[in-house]
Amino acid sequence: AQKVTQAQTEISVVEKEDVTLDCVYETRDTTYYLFWYKQPPSGELVFLIRRNSFDEQNEISGRYSWNFQKSTSSFNFTITASQVVDSAVYFCALSEAFSGGYNKLIFGAGTRLAVHP
Amino acid sequence: NAGVTQTPKFRVLKTGQSMTLLCAQDMNHEYMYWYRQDPGMGLRLIHYSVGEGTTAKGEVPDGYNVSRLKKQNFLLGLESAAPSQTSVYFCASSLGEASTDTQYFGPGTRLTVL
Numbered sequence: 001a002q003k004v005t006q007a008q009t010e011i012s013v014v015e016k017e018d019v020t021l022d023c024v025y026e027t028r029d030t031t032y033y034l035f036w037y038k039q040p041p042s043g044e045l046v047f048l049i050r051r052n053s054f055d056e057q058n059e060i061s062g063r064y065s066w067n068f069q070k071s072t073s074s075f076n077f078t079i080t081a082s083q084v085v086d087s088a089v090y091f092c093a094l095s096e097a098f099s100g101g102y103n104k105l106i107f108g109a110g111t112r113l114a115v116h117p
Numbered sequence: 118n119a120g121v122t123q124t125p126k127f128r129v130l131k132t133g134q135s136m137t138l139l140c141a142q143d144m145n146h147e148y149m150y151w152y153r154q155d156p157g158m159g160l161r162l163i164h165y166s167v168g169e170g171t172t173a174k175g176e177v178p179d180g181y182n183v184s185r186l187k188k189q190n191f192l193l194g195l196e197s198a199a200p201s202q203t204s205v206y207f208c209a210s211s212l213g214e215a216s217t218d219t220q221y222f223g224p225g226t227r228l229t230v231l
Binding site: 004009035037042043044045046047050091093104105107108109110 | 157158159161175205207209219220221222223224227
């Protein structure tokens with residue numbers, strides 16, 4: 001069965017520290033997509049990145065970077081020089097084929113990141 | 118371009134009452150979804166729709182009904198609310214099918230059933 005595990009329930013760091021959020025997934029599909037979403041204290045879900053299973057290149061976007069390792073079924077997210085505005089719950093998600101071939105997102109339980117001044 | 122909007126943002130119901138949550142998107146997306154978010158459980162799919170006039174069950178459909186009479190709107194109904202339905206409800210939409218398309222989420226509706 002498909003599954004997404006975010007083992008870190010809560011992480012607390014001081015501003016300017018680097019922090020890595022772990023995501024491990026299980027799937028039997030050969031084609032799949034991985035996502036990260038951010039949920040700030042205001043509650044909305046903000047899309048951060050989508051990665052397909054055929055593209056293992058790491059990606060960097062400003063202070064954010066993602067490390068996709070198919071060999072270990074991991075899709076980790078690193079924030080460099082963290083800021084207070086990075087405080088949020090971060091969700092990793094996996095898309096799989098659902099009945100009829102429609103998209104279904106499997107979410108991890110989320111990691112709450114608190115960045116202190 | 119408002120993206121995905123949800124109405125209302127907050128609601129308190131008594132057990133047995135009914136209500137409808139409205140989701141609207143202005144991105145001309147074919148696919149729409151309703152999720153619920155509970156502490157420590159991530160998001161779980163309630164129902165989804167792959168186009169106007171179609172709906173289908175997700176992981177946790179019991180106690181909910183949905184309708185998609187117009188492409189831009191997706192309604193979630195609770196006919197007889199129960200305390201177990203206390204949750205935050207998110208609507209999402211995606212352009213097309215499956216794994217290739219990103220789902221974009223609305224701001225959520227916080228529902229409390231007393």
